[in-house]
Amino acid sequence: MEYILTVMVLIGINVVLATSFNLILGYGGLMSVAHPIFYAIGAYCSGLLAIHLQIPVPLSILIGAGIAMVLSFGVSLPSLRVSGDYLVIASIGFQLGILHVINNLDFTGAAGGLTNIPVLNEGPSRSLVFVLLIAVVAACAVLLVAWIVEGDYGRAITAMRNDEEAFSALGRNAMNIKIVLFAIGSGMAGLAGALYAHYFAYVTPEQFGIFTSAALLTMVVVGGAATTWGPLVGAVLLTTLPQAITFLGLPVSIMAPLQGVIYTTLVIFFLFARPQGLTGGSRGGGGLEAWSASAAFRARRDAE
Amino acid sequence: MSAIVRVENLHKSFGGIVVADDVNLSFETGEIVGLIGPNGAGKTSLFNLISGVIPPDAGSIFLEDHRVDQLPMHHRARIGLARTWQNTRMFHSMSVIDNLLIATRRYPGESLARILFRRRALDAFRQEATEKAVALLERVGLADKMHEMAIELSYGQQKRIGLARTLMSDAACLLLDEPMAGVEGQAYETIIRVIREEAQAGRAVCVVEHNISFIRDISDRTVFMFNGCVLASGSVEELTRDSQLTDLYFGGEHPQ
Ligand SMILES: Nc1ncnc2c1ncn2[C@@H]1O[C@H](COP(=O)(O)OP(=O)(O)O)[C@@H](O)[C@H]1O
Ligand SMILES: [Mg+2]
Numbered sequence: 001m002e003y004i005l006t007v008m009v010l011i012g013i014n015v016v017l018a019t020s021f022n023l024i025l026g027y028g029g030l031m032s033v034a035h036p037i038f039y040a041i042g043a044y045c046s047g048l049l050a051i052h053l054q055i056p057v058p059l060s061i062l063i064g065a066g067i068a069m070v071l072s073f074g075v076s077l078p079s080l081r082v083s084g085d086y087l088v089i090a091s092i093g094f095q096l097g098i099l100h101v102i103n104n105l106d107f108t109g110a111a112g113g114l115t116n117i118p119v120l121n122e123g124p125s126r127s128l129v130f131v132l133l134i135a136v137v138a139a140c141a142v143l144l145v146a147w148i149v150e151g152d153y154g155r156a157i158t159a160m161r162n163d164e165e166a167f168s169a170l171g172r173n174a175m176n177i178k179i180v181l182f183a184i185g186s187g188m189a190g191l192a193g194a195l196y197a198h199y200f201a202y203v204t205p206e207q208f209g210i211f212t213s214a215a216l217l218t219m220v221v222v223g224g225a226a227t228t229w230g231p232l233v234g235a236v237l238l239t240t241l242p243q244a245i246t247f248l249g250l251p252v253s254i255m256a257p258l259q260g261v262i263y264t265t266l267v268i269f270f271l272f273a274r275p276q277g278l279t280g281g282s283r284g285g286g287g288l289e290a291w292s293a294s295a296a297f298r299a300r301r302d303a304e
Numbered sequence: 305m306s307a308i309v310r311v312e313n314l315h316k317s318f319g320g321i322v323v324a325d326d327v328n329l330s331f332e333t334g335e336i337v338g339l340i341g342p343n344g345a346g347k348t349s350l351f352n353l354i355s356g357v358i359p360p361d362a363g364s365i366f367l368e369d370h371r372v373d374q375l376p377m378h379h380r381a382r383i384g385l386a387r388t389w390q391n392t393r394m395f396h397s398m399s400v401i402d403n404l405l406i407a408t409r410r411y412p413g414e415s416l417a418r419i420l421f422r423r424r425a426l427d428a429f430r431q432e433a434t435e436k437a438v439a440l441l442e443r444v445g446l447a448d449k450m451h452e453m454a455i456e457l458s459y460g461q462q463k464r465i466g467l468a469r470t471l472m473s474d475a476a477c478l479l480l481d482e483p484m485a486g487v488e489g490q491a492y493e494t495i496i497r498v499i500r501e502e503a504q505a506g507r508a509v510c511v512v513e514h515n516i517s518f519i520r521d522i523s524d525r526t527v528f529m530f531n532g533c534v535l536a537s538g539s540v541e542e543l544t545r546d547s548q549l550t551d552l553y554f555g556g557e558h559p560q
Pocket of ligand 2: 347348349390
């Protein structure tokens with residue numbers, strides 16, 4: 001039972017992460033892969049504040065999310081100048097740079113990780129309560145993103161993603177939108193990280209590396225980029241699938257690479273064969289269009 | 305007449321390719337200027353320089369006596385520079401009407417905070433913008449395509465939507481890059497009428513076109529560009545009488 005609740009906590013956290021990543025990558029078309037670093041920033045900042053300054057955990061969680069939001073300028077402001085493929089590279093640099101710092105500071109626990117983080121709630125039904133909390137948070141995340149991308153603001157996001165130059169030439173400020181999308185998306189990732197930290201009481205730097213970027217990308221692509229439900233479907237599938245594989249009882253030396261192979265294969269398969277993901281309609285794909293190799297997307301792009 | 309746009313000593317090159325070589329031009333209120341020249345002359349680049357897509361190497365650009373060459377593209381657009389694109393550049397996952405709505409002067413969806421706290425005012429802006437978009441689509445003869453995806457229309461239709469999109473903001477200056485490409489039949493007359501009406505409303509219009517008879521029909525003054533230089537300016541008759549220019553333009557063939 002405890003095991004199932006723990007998996008459900010992970011699902012909830014991944015829904016928040018994939019949904020917020022989808023806001024940036026799928027809807028915004030902003031090719032940043034640094035999403036896990038804001039997850040890390042939320043987790044570490046909240047954990048450290050609670051450990052060293054004895055800040056009440058609910059408050060430290062909010063502060064952690066806020067810090068992630070503010071530090072998102074580290075990616076969004078350089079993206080003033082670079083876009084597309086360059087932003088991918090710049091964001092990887094940002095992610096690896098901060099991870100390197102975390103990995104080498106004593107007070108973050110260095111490579112060994114940050115331990116003894118105070119938990120948010122205790123008691124016999126602690127996990128159940130936490131599952132309910134994370135379910136509410138995940139639902140709010142999905143609704144918040146759905147609200148942002150509908151209506152007038154959503155139309156502006158779509159136009160910016162379709163053609164930023166044409167968008168700017170009509171008097172619209174693309175930079176504002178990018179900063180806002182990065183801030184909200186990163187703040188949500190920070191919140192997910194802080195919640196994670198105060199449930200598991202332990203985080204390590206390796207949880208927030210490129211492998212996690214790949215996992216989140218897979219969730220968004222498989223579920224359906226620039227759709228409301230896609231990241232949710234992707235997060236549920238790709239959190240439970242690896243758990244299911246563990247029941248096969250394979251040794252770790254096979255398990256770890258196998259997961260990587262599965263993620264990579266799924267991303268490539270979907271980008272080629274079904275860029276709109278499992279839930280997307282015929283014109284889905286969002287910001288991933290540029291990466292998608294399917295004939296339909298090519299035709300549409302080249303028609304311009 | 306007063307100059308709406310003034311370009312002074314403008315220079316721009318890409319590596320060895322000179323696209324603007326000491327260009328001096330002005331577009332006056334109510335005037336339609338035809339900009340002609342062979343492919344690669346630098347016509348589109350001039351539009352890119354004026355609208356802010358690319359920065360000049362030297363020189364200055366004024367919009368109604370404000371210097372704008374250091375301003376970002378969206379800022380120039382807001383204060384009155386509107387342009388169309390040679391390749392239409394529709395927002396491809398959006399409907400025709402949504403393509404137009406993006407271009408309204410007071411766009412209701414500019415900031416999330418405003419959406420949260422100023423619902424009432426935004427509803428009014430949206431209403432106003434939608435009416436304006438529909439009216440413009442009627443003017444270019446595409447009101448019936450309003451809810452179709454812009455990218456699925458023909459090239460000529462996309463050109464007309466591009467023109468209508470530019471007219472959403474009531475800009476003082478219109479830069480139209482080959483508005484007639486792919487436009488045929490009745491739509492041809494429609495575009496001519498719309499461009500004339502906009503000039504009569506006091507806008508400065510500059511039109512790049514390869515269709516010389518169109519330029520002859522519509523322009524008050526024609527400017528000839530070659531290799532980034534403005535070589536001549538005058539009526540189409542004057543320019544076509546100059547055999548040196550026609551040789552440069554048509555590579556020796558005689559104009560129609
Ligand atoms: N961004 C750019 N980078 C490099 N070369 C460019 C760029 N834009 C235009 N050019 C070159 O400048 C020249 C003029 O192009 P353009 O202004 O499009 O001409 P026109 O519109 O008169 O046909 C062409 O040789 C073109 O290849
Ligand atoms: Mg051109």
